[in-house]
Amino acid sequence: GxxxxxxxxxxxxxxxxxxxxxxxxxxxxTYLYWYKQEPGAGLQLLTYIFSNMDMKQDxxxxxxxxxxxxxxxxxxxxxxxxxxxxxxxxxxRFGGDKLIFGTGTRLQVFP
Amino acid sequence: xAGVIQxxxxxxxxxxxxVTLRCKPISGHNSLFWYRQTMMRGLELLIYFNNNxxxxxxxxxxxxxxxxxxxxxxxxxxxxxxxxxxxxxxxCASSPRGAYEQYFGPGTRLTVT
Numbered sequence: 001g002x003x004x005x006x007x008x009x010x011x012x013x014x015x016x017x018x019x020x021x022x023x024x025x026x027x028x029x030t031y032l033y034w035y036k037q038e039p040g041a042g043l044q045l046l047t048y049i050f051s052n053m054d055m056k057q058d059x060x061x062x063x064x065x066x067x068x069x070x071x072x073x074x075x076x077x078x079x080x081x082x083x084x085x086x087x088x089x090x091x092x093r094f095g096g097d098k099l100i101f102g103t104g105t106r107l108q109v110f111p
Numbered sequence: 112x113a114g115v116i117q118x119x120x121x122x123x124x125x126x127x128x129x130v131t132l133r134c135k136p137i138s139g140h141n142s143l144f145w146y147r148q149t150m151m152r153g154l155e156l157l158i159y160f161n162n163n164x165x166x167x168x169x170x171x172x173x174x175x176x177x178x179x180x181x182x183x184x185x186x187x188x189x190x191x192x193x194x195x196x197x198x199x200x201x202x203c204a205s206s207p208r209g210a211y212e213q214y215f216g217p218g219t220r221l222t223v224t
Contacts, residue, residue, distance in 0.1 A: 103153050
């Protein structure tokens with residue numbers, strides 16, 4: 001199976017909070033990332049968290065990491081239509097030299 | 112900072128033709144990655160370089176694919192001969208330190224007819 005798993009779709013109303021979830025399998029993960037891909041564009045690094053942290057907040061974005069359950073989430077407060085995109089979770093592992101990407105979650109924001 | 116630059120942005124070619132995709136990484140970054148994205152397979156790592164040296168090309172699908180990095184500011188991905196199943200968006204990414212904090216280019220959308 002996939003090393004990094006995400007649900008495929010999420011639909012939210014503008015102004016609500018969005019929570020995008022990700023699970024990974026390797027306990028040696030060192031950094032975990034969230035990337036955003038808008039239509040026709042490349043992946044944009046949104047934020048990342050080191051594996052010894054539980055939470056990281058950056059303006060409207062909050063990343064939560066549960067190492068015990070190998071679960072990562074991205075919360076977007078006050079979701080806007082401009083947040084509509086595909087969001088990828090990714091990890092690097094200790095001594096690793098590659099990013100392992102999830103399948104991506106397509107976030108749709110409706111008025 | 113101009114970010115990662117890729118060219119061309121779009122390429123349409125006929126089956127059997129040679130295709131060359133180009134990438135200029137962010138200045139000062141010592142790692143460069145080539146990815147391919149399709150609906151069916153998602154995002155796949157093809158090859159990556161550290162300090163201009165290819166480290167892992169296990170993701171390169173076939174011998175028809177080759178990549179070079181002659182210097183720190185330029186890399187190419189070549190497909191010869193191209194096939195319709197090579198149609199995809201090809202991304203280049205660079206990083207200041209290995210796999211961490213990769214910055215992606217806008218991609219090249221390749222269509223092989």
